[in-house]
Amino acid sequence: MILQPAILALLLSSLLCIGLLLAATPYAIDLIRHWDLSSGSERQLLRERRTYLLSTLLAFVFATQLVALLLFVFNADRMASLFVGAMCAVGTLQANAFGFPALLAQILVFFLAAVWLVINHVDTHAPDYPLLRIKYVLLLCLLPFLLTAAVLQWRFFLALRADVITSCCGSLFSDAAPGVTADLAAAPPLPTMLAFYLSLALASGCALLHRQGLRAGYLVALLSAVAFAVTMAALLAFISLHVYEHPHHHCPFCILKPDYSYQGYALYVPLFVGTAAGLGVGAVQAFASVPSLQSVVPAVAGRLAGIAAAMFIAVAVVASLIVANSRLLLLDN
Template identity: 40%
Template structure:
């Protein structure tokens, strides 16, 4: 194990957060089975006070999980210098292959945490807390995911040793390899660009329709295209975006762009991408809540802000990508 500040912060913070969320899940289960808003008993009043405190605790815990995702990426990039053969976060993750599973779990927990926080916000805007049972049932499913994430993260960090000789992005994202990453790197650049910008136009058009009309079908379409855009954006990052940033037709690593050498451009790229996709999925995911008594106006009022946030984030991401391509000295297309 490497005693790096980021590693210690992630392990300690994640352990404390997991304990907090386990405590919250246990109390949430008690609230789930005993909740009856129509009752005026002393036990119900106690539950109403408790649910506010538990929800606040969960908000902070899941908020840490979102921050921990960014810290994990930063730490992976920062510790690469400790391994022979590593030049970026790819080398750090290859030093113990469990790291790739930890990264995937971080992404999943990032979105699950964000969805629960948004659900809790909607619930607390309503007078009768109609989503209490739903949000605590979901919490019961999220906590095991966070437990798995913590286990993968701890296993990864415990398996790291400074004397490990690791491979880096040249072997993993080389177009001549047989891995999935190599296959993505080998995609022709021009067709990938056409697909990326075509889906970008479709996504922004759907956002405009969502701002102009209230039909639920547009909310579902936005969630669908946001998810598709996330996948295609990651593929494009490997296929051509990184190529133009590095100005090297053979360099497809999605992690080197996080480094100072490239002005840390990866951070605004990934933050706007994740933010745009997250806010873009919320209106579609929460559309069924409009059928719940007392929530139709609340959801309708907040989903416009979600669409606006998603549009701003996605436009910024597309602008960053376009700016990098236009300023690049590379003219490699095929």
């Protein structure tokens, strides 16, 4: 199974990324311990030069992780045809115990990487590298997550066997099955719909207000995270039903298939970008009081808040279009 092209590409990239990160770690530790901007020593000069390499390298690694998530899901969906009983990505991910943990770890890495990239962006705009230590401490904190995601991915791909009979999304996302997915799938449509629009409206409204000058960075991040969770629940509870025009098919992965004209990507891409931008607003808010960042943070946060608001509005519009164009009548009125 490991000889699938997309798997090879994913493993190659995760190996390289881990290799680069591990190679960068000793330098990062050195920077954290000995960084002193006021010193003019040769070692400090060398460190200043190294920060260029490290931040470029890390930006490269984290940007790769953003794309890797897309490739991972895309590949899981495509590989469903190789497993007995699988109809979409769920079947592939359930083919062994590491599938869903690997996906969740990759999603977590996606958001953490996005936040790190935002902090890095802010830092490079100030002349005195005010966030340098924080950036590299964060890198050391991120390293275990990346390692875990990579290990889970390896275990998942290595353990894939074509003769395993896996299960279809119908059994995981049905109203009757035990577990949290089923509880979400069984959520009543009307309250979920209201919660969905309300959370998106709050998140994008707050982001717009923040853009106008109201200091609400943490609130934007919190509301973005809530909007992300509620949108995922809404996907299970009613959006997917409208895509399939079927009252019992709750799968959030089948909407990625060409059979449904890839509508899932139109929902997921703005959702993930919007959430990442929203979280970024909160992350940079923490450094608004740093003297050399006082003009940088509001500008960057404003742009990010604009992106977050636009993306959440896009999610709401796409979801509304899906519901409006569907022939399924879930609500009586």
